[in-house]
Amino acid sequence: MDLDLLLNVLFATIRTGTPLLLIALGELVCEKSGVLNLxxxxxxxxxxxxxxxxxVLTGSLLLGxxxxxxxxMLMSFLFGVLAITxxxxxxxxxxxxxxxxxxxxxxxxxxxxGVGIEGITAWNLxxxxxxxxxxxxxxxxxxxxxxxxxxxxxxYICFRSTRVGLTVRAVGENPEAANALGMSxxxxxxxxxxxxxxxxxxxGAYLSLAYTPLWSEGMSAGRGWIALALVVFASWKVQRVMxxxxxxxxxxxxxxxxxxMGFEISPNILAxxxxxxxxxxxxxxxxxxxxxxxxxxxxxxxxxxxxx
Amino acid sequence: xxxxxxxxxxxxxxxxxxxxxxxxLMAMILTLVTGAAVFASLGHAPGEALYTFxxxxxxxxxxxxxxxxxxAPLLLCAMGLMVCFKAKIWNIGAEGQFIIGALGGGYLAxxxxxxxxAWALPLVLFFGASCGLAWAALAAFLKTRFAAxxxxxxxxxxxxxxxxxxxxxxxxxxxPDGYSFPESALFSDFTMLPLISEDYRLNISVFFALAxxxxxxxxxxxxxxxxxxxxxxxxxxxxxxxxFKEKRLVWFSLLVCxxxxxxxxxxxxxxxxxxxxxxxxxxYGYTAIIVVFLGRMHxxxxxxxxxLLALTYMGGEMxxxxxxxxxxxxxxxxxxxxxxLLACDFLIGxxxxxRGHLTGASDGS
Numbered sequence: 001m002d003l004d005l006l007l008n009v010l011f012a013t014i015r016t017g018t019p020l021l022l023i024a025l026g027e028l029v030c031e032k033s034g035v036l037n038l039x040x041x042x043x044x045x046x047x048x049x050x051x052x053x054x055x056v057l058t059g060s061l062l063l064g065x066x067x068x069x070x071x072x073m074l075m076s077f078l079f080g081v082l083a084i085t086x087x088x089x090x091x092x093x094x095x096x097x098x099x100x101x102x103x104x105x106x107x108x109x110x111x112x113x114g115v116g117i118e119g120i121t122a123w124n125l126x127x128x129x130x131x132x133x134x135x136x137x138x139x140x141x142x143x144x145x146x147x148x149x150x151x152x153x154x155x156y157i158c159f160r161s162t163r164v165g166l167t168v169r170a171v172g173e174n175p176e177a178a179n180a181l182g183m184s185x186x187x188x189x190x191x192x193x194x195x196x197x198x199x200x201x202x203x204g205a206y207l208s209l210a211y212t213p214l215w216s217e218g219m220s221a222g223r224g225w226i227a228l229a230l231v232v233f234a235s236w237k238v239q240r241v242m243x244x245x246x247x248x249x250x251x252x253x254x255x256x257x258x259x260x261m262g263f264e265i266s267p268n269i270l271a272x273x274x275x276x277x278x279x280x281x282x283x284x285x286x287x288x289x290x291x292x293x294x295x296x297x298x299x300x301x302x303x304x305x306x307x308x
Numbered sequence: 309x310x311x312x313x314x315x316x317x318x319x320x321x322x323x324x325x326x327x328x329x330x331x332x333l334m335a336m337i338l339t340l341v342t343g344a345a346v347f348a349s350l351g352h353a354p355g356e357a358l359y360t361f362x363x364x365x366x367x368x369x370x371x372x373x374x375x376x377x378x379x380a381p382l383l384l385c386a387m388g389l390m391v392c393f394k395a396k397i398w399n400i401g402a403e404g405q406f407i408i409g410a411l412g413g414g415y416l417a418x419x420x421x422x423x424x425x426a427w428a429l430p431l432v433l434f435f436g437a438s439c440g441l442a443w444a445a446l447a448a449f450l451k452t453r454f455a456a457x458x459x460x461x462x463x464x465x466x467x468x469x470x471x472x473x474x475x476x477x478x479x480x481x482x483x484p485d486g487y488s489f490p491e492s493a494l495f496s497d498f499t500m501l502p503l504i505s506e507d508y509r510l511n512i513s514v515f516f517a518l519a520x521x522x523x524x525x526x527x528x529x530x531x532x533x534x535x536x537x538x539x540x541x542x543x544x545x546x547x548x549x550x551x552f553k554e555k556r557l558v559w560f561s562l563l564v565c566x567x568x569x570x571x572x573x574x575x576x577x578x579x580x581x582x583x584x585x586x587x588x589x590x591x592y593g594y595t596a597i598i599v600v601f602l603g604r605m606h607x608x609x610x611x612x613x614x615x616l617l618a619l620t621y622m623g624g625e626m627x628x629x630x631x632x633x634x635x636x637x638x639x640x641x642x643x644x645x646x647x648x649l650l651a652c653d654f655l656i657g658x659x660x661x662x663r664g665h666l667t668g669a670s671d672g673s
Contacts, residue, residue, distance in 0.1 A: 038459065078647070081651075082647070082650050082651055086650075086651055086653075086654040087654070087657075088650040088651070088653060088654065089650070091398055091459070092601060092646075092650060093650050095400065095597060095646075096643065096646040096647050096650055097647075099594060099597075099598065099639070099642060099643045099646060100639075100640070100642075100643025100644065100646070100647055101643070102639055102643070103636060103637075103638070103639020103640040103641075103642060103643045104639070104640050104643065106634070106636035106639055107634055107636045107637050107639065107640045110634030110636055111634070217636070221467070222463065222464070222467050225460060225463045225464070226464075228460060229457075229460045229464075232457065232460075266475050266478070266479055268471045268472075268474040268475035268478060268479075269471070269475055271471045271474075272467070272468045272471045272472075275464040275465075275467045275468050275471075276464075276468065278460065278464045279450065279456070279460075279461055279464050279465075282450070282454070282456040282457060282460055282461060283450060283454045283456050285456075305319075
């Protein structure tokens with residue numbers, strides 16, 4: 001494999017891994033607070049369609065990104081009302097969110113299929129992008145990639161050494177104890193869920209404004225679900241989420257490598273790779289079940305039912 | 309604070325059976341009200357639009373037979389999913405099992421194109437159901453052997469199944485005489501399900517669905533394994549304590565679902581579609597999840613729910629034709645229905661009482 005191809009693959013790996021990184025970071029925070037939101041796929045699609053429509057209507061990419069995040073947050077708020085306030089089953093509610101988001105996004109976006117926009121373009125960071133090889137891969141990306149790194153750093157620091165991170169974890173490990181210590185379980189969980197929604201919406205906007213720039217029905221293609229598996233793969237550790245996201249990014253663009261090396265394989269077969277990889281990862285993780293159980297937040301998926 | 313909110317929430321002493329039945333009805337009413345608002349916001353008279361969506365599709369015999377065409381696959385998938393959900397096995401894979409059933413059965417139907425025998429159809433159906441079963445077996449294996457989360461594995465298997473189907477209709481199973489369309493040749497008459505009446509598309513798969521309702525109902529209500537499945541879902545530790553073999557129950561539930569969803573899939577391609585194409589399922593496997601919840605996991609409730617959800621498909625097509633709205637409004641209605649249902653279910657375990665009014669239910673706390 002020649003150097004140019006390798007650099008292209010690394011560059012594309014980061015681009016492909018970015019939406020996964022964003023969704024998984026949001027879901028990680030959400031799960032750390034004890035809430036399992038399976039609605040990622042629906043929120044990503046709503047972020048993608050809202051971001052795209054906002055950009056087409058206003059001509060502003062920034063407004064598109066903001067609209068995408070807002071849409072994700074609105075969706076996650078719906079989830080919060082049901083799963084946190086009305087203590088509904090989190091699995092069923094998350095599935096409902098995905099079904100609803102898939103339907104609503106297809107409905108809203110029906111007249112935008114095939115519309116073209118000028119997508120988000122790369123920003124070559126001064127000085128950094130001139131580093132040989134590395135600059136070309138890391139610092140000639142688009143601004144949302146840099147944003148994803150900033151959010152990653154923020155979440156990492158938050159859980160490593162701040163009171164906020166500690167509070168979120170306390171609520172996710174033992175909500176009764178956290179409540180007894182004066183923390184508001186509801187508030188913390190709502191905020192965590194909203195953060196998850198914002199990240200999923202941002203990932204959606206990334207897909208429809210930067211990655212492909214266009215809208216098509218169901219364009220997230222299961223990324224919301226893959227990100228859920230990533231959080232398990234990362235055993236709820238922030239730094240491993242990034243590693244996992246880029247590994248999956250690499251798996252999803254294997255066809256570039258294979259085509260570059262002259263292999264002829266059906267694109268439909270290659271499209272299965274990330275899904276097969278996800279299953280393999282789940283198998284590898286789960287066969288180390290003891291560790292997975294130790295690292296999962298204790299109260300994950302359990303509604304907190306106060307006595308009113 | 310009390311003057312701000314005249315009502316307060318109170319835990320019920322025990323779950324309300326009345327609300328368990330009323331909740332789906334409330335969810336339907338709320339969906340209709342919201343649907344009316346959606347239509348109004350799009351500039352259509354809400355009453356007329358709702359009429360177009362929910363009533364017009366069923367205004368003639370043809371409409372009712374078409375309802376049956378859609379009820380059959382939904383109900384087959386939903387009955388299988390119900391067995392899994394009863395055991396709290398979150399199998400989201402009916403869609404993939406449906407597609408693999410269609411693909412496997414369709415493959416055999418194409419192979420048997422020249423086999424002009426009454427055996428051709430049963431073979432095709434059996435093979436399709438077996439393929440669905442095998443696809444579900446993958447998820448069962450991953451769950452029992454590796455404890456891999458079944459929600460994620462079944463969803464991944466759905467995407468893999470869809471890509472397998474796309475691969476097949478773009479490649480090996482593509483009709484050589486079919487120009488460049490990604491679809492197979494038409495199946496021979498010997499591998500097609502008999503129609504109930506020559507004038508309509510309704511075929512005997514609707515009887516498969518009704519048989520599945522009866523069999524699964526008997527299974528869950530009258531047999532020991534059905535009882536074990538229910539106990540496992542209610543309280544897994546009790547099931548383990550009673551010595552029930554959890555892994556065997558996981559296998560059983562998933563295989564039942566896979567076989568039924570596979571049968572639904574093969575019935576679809578050997579029925580209304582008559583060939584393999586990329587669109588064998590309009591999301592029946594996912595919609596069946598809503599059927600299970602809306603039908604309260606009760607066979608009769610699920611028959612009603614499957615009719616309502618089948619109607620949302622027809623309503624979507626109807627408003628597309630008459631009001632030129634996108635057909636995807638179907639998914640919107642389906643999602644709303646499930647959302648409202650989950651919200652209304654809050655009233656099963658809790659109730660609102662006037663402040664200052666004392667009742668006995670929460671005295672224990």
